[in-house]
Amino acid sequence: MTSAPGDRQIAVVAFAQTVHRRSSEELSEVEMLMPVLHEVLDRTGLKTADIDFTCSGSSDYLAGRAFSFTLALDGVGAWPPISESHVEMDGAWALYEAWTKLLTGDADTALVYSYGKSSPGSVRDVLTRQLDPYYVAPLWPDSVALAALQAQALIDAGDTDEPALAAVASRNREAASANPHTQLKGPVAQGDYLVRPLRTGDCPPIGDGAAAVILAAGDRARDLCAHPAWIRGIDHRVEAHGLGVRDLTDSPSTRLAAERAGAFERPVDTAELHAPFTAQEVVLRKALRLGDGVVVNPSGGALAANPIMAAGLIRIGEAAARIHRGESGRALAHATSGPCLQQNLVAVLEGEPR
């Protein structure tokens, strides 16, 4: 390990994800996760024992079990003891923690992974438990209902309409056709209203899946990857928790996170947005000032595969993978958590000139 904080540059050097499916009930969490961990390590030639820091994201509420992340630790070889941490959030926030750890110089490499199995429970009900327990959770408003309130607010404001939302759905799922990991791809009917104004096509598929990323600092990143995706900036912000306090048609937290991450300093060519509902893409495009020239969600986005707790990390992974492949020079990745884009993380990734 080195101790050279300050101007350390950290890069995403490898990314792997599962083929996301409606149900993987034949597998425990660690059984679902392990192939992804092996794949991401194989891409760098690293062994679990070579990793300086490991950080994961998952949720006990999906598993229906306390301290559920400890079972997944078997998959990273947690004995003899490793340096490890966990966030009860999407893996994008685990990546943020790993990035800060690498910045301090305490570690040169980090393994970040996250996973979620939605299939054992009813994810619409499960997500109600993250709401304000005094005023909101006792009413059991489900995740689709809250997203629908946001969609109606946008329609009323003239920011979008139902055909425009259908076009967002269609564009994402068409892009997903080229991505072997996605769950919902190609032409998908908009379908009936789930909670009006949102139709089934405006909503993400419910699925199980996992993702993993390896970060490395400085020359170590160049050793491990031919074209590292350098994290030029990363920041996350949260809004007031009261839904009625916020302007649901805007996302000031995304804008501020993007500003602090340096997203507005130079244009990006690619944006991977974590917008599980079509209307949220409208909000994010506006907050991030994305022009028509930016390729948005070439992976298919969360409308094509939305493994809860992994979908945000996948956005960073997909953006990085485009840089690894030389398809992007400067990409923005966004992750969200909570109802109606309550918490937002923005990372700016860049390749080196080729």
Place this chain on the structure above:
Amino acid sequence: MPEVLKAPLVVEFPFTRSLGPVQSAFLTGLRERVVLGVRTGDGRTLVPPVEYDPVTAEEIRDLTEVAPTGTVTTWAWNHAPRRGQPLTTPFAWALVRLDGADTALLHALDVPGPDAVHTGMRVRIRWAEERTGAITDIACFEPYDGSRAQPTGHTGEFADPVTGIVAAARLDYTYSPGRAQTAYINALSGRRTVGERCPACRKVYVPPRGACPTCGVATSEQVEVGPRGTVTTFCIVNIKAAHTANLDIEVPYVYAHIALDGADLALHGRIGGIPYDEVRMGLRVEPVWTEGARYPDHYRPTGEPDADYDTYKELL
């Protein structure tokens, strides 16, 4: 591969939550059909009220009454109400800005169909018949075409304030233990104990979870272990079990780590058939099954000589 096991799993808990001064006043107010907001330093009125200004994080306690009538700021039509939601018939979710408030409250709006809702429509609170000091004291909102209701001038002082709520939560799951643990449980139904061997370090894990926690690689080679084993360490329990399934276990009793023969990881179980103060490290034990049980009820001494310390010291 045999089918994985599945079983219903219900997680249910009555969370008891205490209220701060502002939340207490608001929820007590609902019990008394009074709606209170809180005023921020810059003069805005927040309903529902919070204890800290969402912009400045300043503590705020300046309660002010608002009207039970208001305006829908956005809505969504819920044609299929789910368990626990305010109404069992189709309804609109609505954010409602009550007259006198600057922010909106989320609740249900009782209207016959989506054509009867629009942003900007006027509504009023329909109170629940029985009120306890909870957000559900508002049964829902209903359309209202009368004039703006006038607040009563309430100060937010109550003789008998509510100081807490019980927020019951229940989630239903279908639990599946996955491939490795399914194989373990299926073997137990034949009174056999099956672990899995790590292809890298060759250790046998019981119960198996499909991964070697040392090497981080998948395990799949099944190995039958036991039935006999060695007590590696133990403790004496002096607290009577509260769970109904264990009420007949007298205290004190011994709970032990048991290394089954052939296993590289100790599992735990109760030791019976021997006075509690005669249990020792190295004691050789065997499982005792009861009729219809899915796992051993306890372990008892086999009568063999104690195992040599060197044979199990790595498993402590």
